[in-house]
Amino acid sequence: MKDKIKIALAQISSKREDKEANFQKIEKLTVKAKEQGADLAIFPEMSLTGYVVHDQFYELAETVPGPTVEKAEALAKKAGMHIIFGMPELSEKTQATVFNTAVFVGPQGLIGKYRKMYLPTHSVFEEKRYFRPGYQTAAFQTGLGNIGLCICYDIFFPEVLRLIRLKGAQLIVCISASPAVRRSYFETLTSARAIENTAYVAYVNLAGVQDGLQFWGGSRLVSPNGDILAKAKYDEEDFLTCEVDFSDLRTAETFIPTLRDLRPELFDKLKEYAELL
Amino acid sequence: MLGLSGGIDSATVAALSSLAIGGKNVLALMLPEEENFSQKDIDDAKTVADLFQLETNICDMTEVMECFYEQIPVFDRKDRLCKGNVKARTRMIYLYYYANKFNRIVCGSSDKSETMMGYFTKWGDAAADITPILDLYKTQVRKLALHLRIPERLALKPSTPALWPAQKAETELGIKYEILDLILYGLERFMTPEEIASQLKIEKSTVENVKRRWIGNEHKRRMPIAPKLGFRTVGIDFRLPRHTY
Numbered sequence: 001m002k003d004k005i006k007i008a009l010a011q012i013s014s015k016r017e018d019k020e021a022n023f024q025k026i027e028k029l030t031v032k033a034k035e036q037g038a039d040l041a042i043f044p045e046m047s048l049t050g051y052v053v054h055d056q057f058y059e060l061a062e063t064v065p066g067p068t069v070e071k072a073e074a075l076a077k078k079a080g081m082h083i084i085f086g087m088p089e090l091s092e093k094t095q096a097t098v099f100n101t102a103v104f105v106g107p108q109g110l111i112g113k114y115r116k117m118y119l120p121t122h123s124v125f126e127e128k129r130y131f132r133p134g135y136q137t138a139a140f141q142t143g144l145g146n147i148g149l150c151i152c153y154d155i156f157f158p159e160v161l162r163l164i165r166l167k168g169a170q171l172i173v174c175i176s177a178s179p180a181v182r183r184s185y186f187e188t189l190t191s192a193r194a195i196e197n198t199a200y201v202a203y204v205n206l207a208g209v210q211d212g213l214q215f216w217g218g219s220r221l222v223s224p225n226g227d228i229l230a231k232a233k234y235d236e237e238d239f240l241t242c243e244v245d246f247s248d249l250r251t252a253e254t255f256i257p258t259l260r261d262l263r264p265e266l267f268d269k270l271k272e273y274a275e276l277l
Numbered sequence: 278m279l280g281l282s283g284g285i286d287s288a289t290v291a292a293l294s295s296l297a298i299g300g301k302n303v304l305a306l307m308l309p310e311e312e313n314f315s316q317k318d319i320d321d322a323k324t325v326a327d328l329f330q331l332e333t334n335i336c337d338m339t340e341v342m343e344c345f346y347e348q349i350p351v352f353d354r355k356d357r358l359c360k361g362n363v364k365a366r367t368r369m370i371y372l373y374y375y376a377n378k379f380n381r382i383v384c385g386s387s388d389k390s391e392t393m394m395g396y397f398t399k400w401g402d403a404a405a406d407i408t409p410i411l412d413l414y415k416t417q418v419r420k421l422a423l424h425l426r427i428p429e430r431l432a433l434k435p436s437t438p439a440l441w442p443a444q445k446a447e448t449e450l451g452i453k454y455e456i457l458d459l460i461l462y463g464l465e466r467f468m469t470p471e472e473i474a475s476q477l478k479i480e481k482s483t484v485e486n487v488k489r490r491w492i493g494n495e496h497k498r499r500m501p502i503a504p505k506l507g508f509r510t511v512g513i514d515f516r517l518p519r520h521t522y
Contacts, residue, residue, distance in 0.1 A: 056492075058467050096467070123514045124505060179505055212502040212513070 001145045001246070007171075008033035008041040008241045009219040011232045013208025016050030017060060023048065023071060029239060030079050036241045039144050040082040044175050044206040044219075045100070045116075045152050048087035051177035052210040057130045061090035061098045064113045069103055076105040082144055086151065086175045089115065091132070100131045102149045102175050106142060114138035114149035118157055124179060124213060125153075139167035145246055148199075152176040155189045155203075158196065159270070165197040165259070171244055172197070176205040180216040180235070187218065194222040198252040198259060200244050207237045224252035278381040280372055280402075281305035281325060281333070282439060283318030285432055286386040286410060288325045289418050292425040293409050294384055300330030303384075306375060308368050310338040313442045321431050328427070336371055338364075361440030365401030373404070382406040390415040390454060393461050394487070395494025396446065402438065403497070414458035452483070460487045 010029045015021045026043055033041040045051060048068060049060045062068050068087060076083050082105070089101035100116040115134025119127035137160060139148040148169030154160045155174050164172050172193070178186050186203065194201040201222040206215035219232040221242045230242035253259060279294060281287050294303045307322050309315075319335075326333045345363050346352050354360060376383045385405025387397060389412055397403045410418055415436065422432035436446040436454075447453055452460075456479065463473035463484075470484040477484075496502070500512030509515050 055467075059469070123509070181505060181507075213505055 001143070002039070003247050004243055004245045005040060005144045005171075006036075006038045006241055006243050007202055007221065008036065008038040008239065009202065009204050009221065009230065009232055010041050010043045011204060011207050011217050011219040011238045012043060012047055013215075013237050014044070014047050014050040014206060014210075016053055016210055017056050018050075019048055019060065019068060022050070023068060026072070026083070026085055027075055030075055030081050030083055032239065033241065034079045034081050038081070038241045040084065040147075042173055042175065042202055042204045043083070043085035044204050044215075045086040045102070045177040046088065047085045047175075047206070050210055051206060051215070052213055054126070054130075057088045057098055058096055061088035063092050064089045064101060064103055065110055066090070069105065069110060072103065072105045073109045077107050077109070080107050082106040082111070082142065084149065084173055084175065086177075088131075089113065097132050098130055099134060100127060100151060101134075102138075102151055102173075104138075104140060104142075104147070104149060106144075111142055112138060112140045112149075114151065116151040116154060117160060118153045120153040127153075137163045137167065139164050139169035141168070144171075145244075146170050148172040150174050152178060155186065155193055158193065161193045161197055161199075161201075165199050169199060170246055170249055171200040171202060174201060174203045176203060177215060178205050180214045183216045183218060183234075190220060190222050191226045191228070194224055195226040195256070196258055198224040198249060198256070200224060200246075200249075202244075207233075207235060224249050225255065278304050278306070278372055278376040278379070279384040279386065280368055281307055281322040281331070283315070283321035283325075283431075284436060284439070285415075285422055285427075285434065286388050286418060286436070288321070288427050288431055289422045289425065290384055290386040290409055291325050291331060292329050292422070292427060295329035295331060296425075301332060303329075303331045304375060304379065304381060305331040305333045306371060307333065307335040308338050308371055309335070310342050310364070312339075312342070313439055313444070315439075318439070321434075324428065324431065334375070338367055338371070341367060357441045361438070361444075362398045362401060364440050365398035365438070369401050369404045376406075384409065385411070387411050388415050388418050389413055390458055390461060391446070392498065393464075393491045393494075394450060394457070395490060395497045396450060397438075397497070398440075399497050414461060415454040416458045452487070456483075457487065460484050461491065464488055464491060 030041045084104050086102050089099040091097040102114045104111040117134045119131050119133050121128035146168040148164035190201050190203045204219040205217055207217035218234050220228050221230045223229050232238035305326050372383050383405045385408040387403055387408050388410050391397055419432050437444050470481050473484045474481040
C-alpha cells in the first residue's frame, strides 16, 4: 500500500448506447491520467452506455467479466493503471437480469465489482424497473490501498458507506449519474460521508444532457475532514487529477474520532426500528 | 369523432366505435381535397359508414389547403413532405373543431406498425384522445377488420396516408407489412436483430434498419423535451391519473 496515490476524476459525458465510443473515451482519458502521474482513473456511473437508455439496458448489459471488462483489463495492464467505471452488468446465470455495476480493474486484471444496492425509483429514476439490487458492500485491498465502491443514490444511506469504511476502505469512490436538481444534496452528502467516516470520498458524476436530463458534473475529492481538495466544473466534461494522502487519516481520526466512538448496539436498534417503519 | 378515409385503420376504428357506443353516436368526417381526390376512397368510406350506421359529414378541404399554400410566405408546393404534413394537420384541425363544438372526443386510427416506425405526422394524424388500435400491428388490424365483417377488398387494400397522389405506405417504408410486423414483434419482445433475421431468414441489415427507425422516432411518441428544473415536471415525472372521472 502506498502512502500517497494520485487519482483522476474523469467527468465525462457518455454517448448513449454507444459502448465503443464511450470505451474509446475511457481509454483516452486513462492514458491521459497515466501521463499526469495518476494511479487510478475513475469514470461515472453507466459511463460505458449512458444512463438514460431505458429498455436498451437489456441489450447493452454484459457479464462481468465479459467482453468490455476484458478490454478494460487489457487497458489497465497496458497503461499500468487502476480503472473504475460503471456499466450495466448481465447476470451470468440468467439472460435478462441486470445490475447497475461499478467495475474495478488494475494492472493484474479484474479486482472486483460492486452492484448498486439502492436503486432510485422515484422522480426521473426508474432503476428498479431494470435492475436487481446488489446485496454486498465492496471494499477491496489493492496495491493502492483499501478502496471501497458505491454508486450514486447509495450515498444517501450512511450505513452503506459506514459498512464500506468498517471493512477497511480508506478511500471510498462514489460513481454517479446525478441530474442537476440534486446537486445541493450530493454536495452536502459527499462531505458528510467523508467526515462521519474519516475517509476520503472521491465522487465522479456524469456531465452533459441525456434525453433532456442535465447531469451536473461537479466531481470532487473530499478529504477525511471534509475539505474539498479538488472539484471539477459543473455541467460540462472535465478531467482533473488530485492526490490522496492516506497519512491524513491519522489526523482526521484523532481530531474527530467517529470510528473510535462508534456504538455497535445502536445498529441493532436501527435494524429493529427500520423493520417497524 | 373520427376521420374516415376509406382506409383499413379508420374503417376498423369506426367499426369498433360503433360496436362500443352505437353508430348513431359516432360522427365520421370525410375530408377529401382536390390533389389526391379519390372517388373510390369516398365510396369505401361510405360503405363503412353504412355498414356500421355512422353519422357522417363531408368537408372538402381544397380551399383551406389552397389558402395555406397561398398565405404561408415560404410555402413550397414542390416540397411534398412538408405540404403533406400540413394536410395531415389540417385534418386534425377539422376533427378537433367538430369534437370541440359538439362535445365529442377524437378517436385516432394510428396502428402499432406506423407508430413504431414514426410513419405519421407529429400533431397530425397521431393527434387523438383515444387510440383503440394503437397496440395492434397492421397485419393484426387487417385480421380484426375481417373479423368485424369489413369487406375484404377494403380490409386488404394497400395502405396510404393519402398525403399526395399514388402514395403507398409499403413503398415508402420500403418493406411489406407482413415482414415489418414480424420484425417489430421481435423487437418488442427484446429479441436481437441477429435472432430476428435468423428466424425470418432475412438480412440482418433489414432488421437493423427497422430498429434504427423505430428507436430514432421515439421523440415523435413523447411529450416535447423539457429541461428538468422543478420538483416534478410535466411529461417527465408527474405521474397522475389521466382522468379524474
